[in-house]
Amino acid sequence: MRASSRFAAGLALAGSFLTGVDAAIQTVTRNGRYLYTADGNRFYIKGVAYQEQGAVVASASNPFLEPSTFIDPLADGTACTRDLPYLQQLGVNTIRAYSVNSSLNHDSCMQTFSNAGIYTIIDLSLPGNGSMDRNAPTWTTNLLDLYIETINVFSKFNNVLAYNVGNEVIIQPNGTAAATFVKAAARDVKAYLNSIKSSALVGYASIDGDATWLDPLANYLSCDPSGSNSGAAAIDLFGLNNYEWCGNSTFEASYAGTEGNFAGYNVAAYFSEYGCITSPPRLWTEVGALFSSQMSPVWSGGVAFSYFPATSVQGQFGMVTISTDGSTVTPSSDFTNLQTQYAAASPPNSPSQSAAGTTSYPSCPQQNSTWLASNTLPPTPNFAACQCLENNLSCQFTPTTSNYTAIVGSLLNYACSLIGQAGGTCAAISSDGTTGTYGAVSECDPTIMLSYVMSEYYIANGANAQSCSFGGNGTVNSKAPSSASAANAAATSCLASATGASVPTLPADAPSATVTTSSSGSGSGSSNAASVVLADARTLMGMGVLVAAGIASGLWTIA
Structure with missing residues (x-):
């Protein structure tokens, strides 16, 4: 795999950090609890969240300021080409997209990022009515079909690392029963990916929380409810949206507890979001810990939040500002600080792929006062x-x-x-x-x-x-x-x-994967x-x- 001389020094770190613009991207697979590229190198997600924020309406029923609309970040080829040099300056090898529109053309963006050695983690849900409701979760044909249609559109691209079946669906102990529907979604998406011979991983991104329910959640999503050590209903990749490290903290003060809680976890795990903003400016010193030998036995990197500006109840995230006409990118100190930390990250290329072992899928956690999910899952929607x-x-x-x-x-x-x-x-x-x-x-x-x-x-x-x-x-x-x-x-x-469980299929009259926009995928993106x-x-x-x-x-x- 060749790279431009501009990044040659950084490429000596590990095979997983390759960002060359001329070479074919390698397939990433999971062995045991670790990720590996096709050449056998350990793969670490060195990522950034890549999604412009849609319309946000603050209300008592929207405490997290979640958007009600979305802008597909992978459907505007001009914007992706504009952003690529900055993503390369950051040194990322993965971007996370939270909402995509399966009816649009993603060829330009996905090819641009693939050529640059950048993988994508794609969330399958959509804001509002395209996701599981935390208060009344179900797993139904319309949501399954939405997920499968998205997979069908993206299955032709070689740089899809994983699909997330949910993001922060479970946010507190009395909502843990929703995990049965998340697990059913993971089971059915995994079965569908296997049926089309896709190597993409199946993941879930969790909000951080008290170990009394977060630990059972992680274990539940990676367990075998049948007791036969089968991974058919288990996720491949557990994401933790973690913002514990604020300012110039230390591993002992911020990550030691989380590291200990996941010490024996059986599948791959990463920080699906990180980057506390309560002690600005963001120094991103947590990168040194996350990509160290201290945390590499458990974690496979993480996704910094966020490339684009994003408003939350805590304040404003974002590493760049885009001009009104969409043509100019202005990086902030958040950007340059993360760039410095990512460039210095040098995680160990161990264990070797041959030493990673196979995954054991334990029995599922039993119900108690803080863990309400049944081990009987909903059937595959038919x-x-x-x-x-x-x-x-x-x-x-x-x-x-x-x-x-x-x-x-x-x-x-x-x-x-x-x-x-x-x-x-x-x-x-x-x-x-x-x-x-x-x-x-x-x-x-x-x-x-x-x-x-x-x-x-x-x-x-x-x-x-x-x-x-x-x-x-x-x-x-x-x-x-x-x-x-x-x-x-x-x-x-x-x-x-x-x-019961079965391999899902799309309905015969489902919208096809043909595009409805120009084949170039370029433009202002206003239609999104x-x-x-x-x-x-x-x-x-x-x-x-x-x-x-x-x-x-x-x-x-x-x-």
Whole structure:
């Protein structure tokens, strides 16, 4: 692998730090708890977060100032070409992108970064409705399809290091039951990657927290719930968003506890975000510790946050400023300080790949007061089964507005409250990560859940057409079975195969991976500046629509 003379001195450090602009990028694989390039060198993630921040609306329900829209950082070839020299000056070998639009063209950016020896870690979720809801998590066909469509688009690129199935989904002990859905997502994404012979790793990025629930979370995501030492449901790469090192701290003061907690971890781990801003300027002295022999037995590097400016409750992150016209990059002292620290980092090239051993997948942690997740996972969402069910439902959701995501949750609440008042149940659409109980329809798209509940109410009211109206949002399906017994039999038949784990497949009518922008992928990127809307709106309608239904679950008679 050849490199420009400008960076020749830094390339002598280790095979993993190669950033040459002329050579083919090497495949990175995991052996035991370590990462290695194809030539057998230990690989350390020397990265930076690379995502412009979308629109942020501060509110009590958004304590982390998470964006409601996103700008795809890998769809603007001109911007990627503009930023490449600065990424090379930083000496990074990896960038992390938090949200990408599978309908856009990523060829220019991905090729630019591949030619420069820069890998990508791609988060599969999207802001808001394209991710698991922390308060009402589920794992359904629409979210699985969104993930797979993104993988399909990026699978042709040789510099995808990993896909993250979630970022900070679990943020406190009483939310740890959501881990069952994260683990199911990792299981299904891993199965799909294996089916297309992709070497990309499957990861999760966790918020830092108290060891009483963070340790079980890390162990749960890398454990084997079957007890057979199988890694089929285990992640390959655990990311920790860690901001403990502030100012000119020390390993003992900031990282010793975390290092000890992960000392026996069984898969690869890295800091998926780091860079405390509470003691400016950022000196980045934690880089020396993270890439030292003191931490290399556990950690495989990290991703500094953030290349672009990013606002948080703590203040302003960011290492560069982009001019209004998008043509000029101005680095800050954060940039130059990190550049200095990355240039000095020299992690050990050990253990050797042959000495790394194989991974052992232990049994999963048991439930307690701070760890609520069941070891029984949700089934793999089955689009064909859910489509079959929808076709046989007596009452179908036919919204009067194209922006139907705004009404699905309230209609689910309303329909379930009516059924509850009549002594019925909405258990078929409910999921419980604590008990490991998942209703037969809980893996389906929320619109199909709604059609199912509306049909239950319609049949319970003697197939009265008015009972299917729901404010004009429901229509009687003339092709559906007319009797309750026949309807139940049809539903049971459709869902008979939708149990357990399987290799996911895209629905036949899913949007293809063909691009909808110019083949060059260049431009101002303005078309990405707002919330993305794919051809199939159902694909983007995620778990957010179920929040209201979860809050109002007290109205339901759950069996």
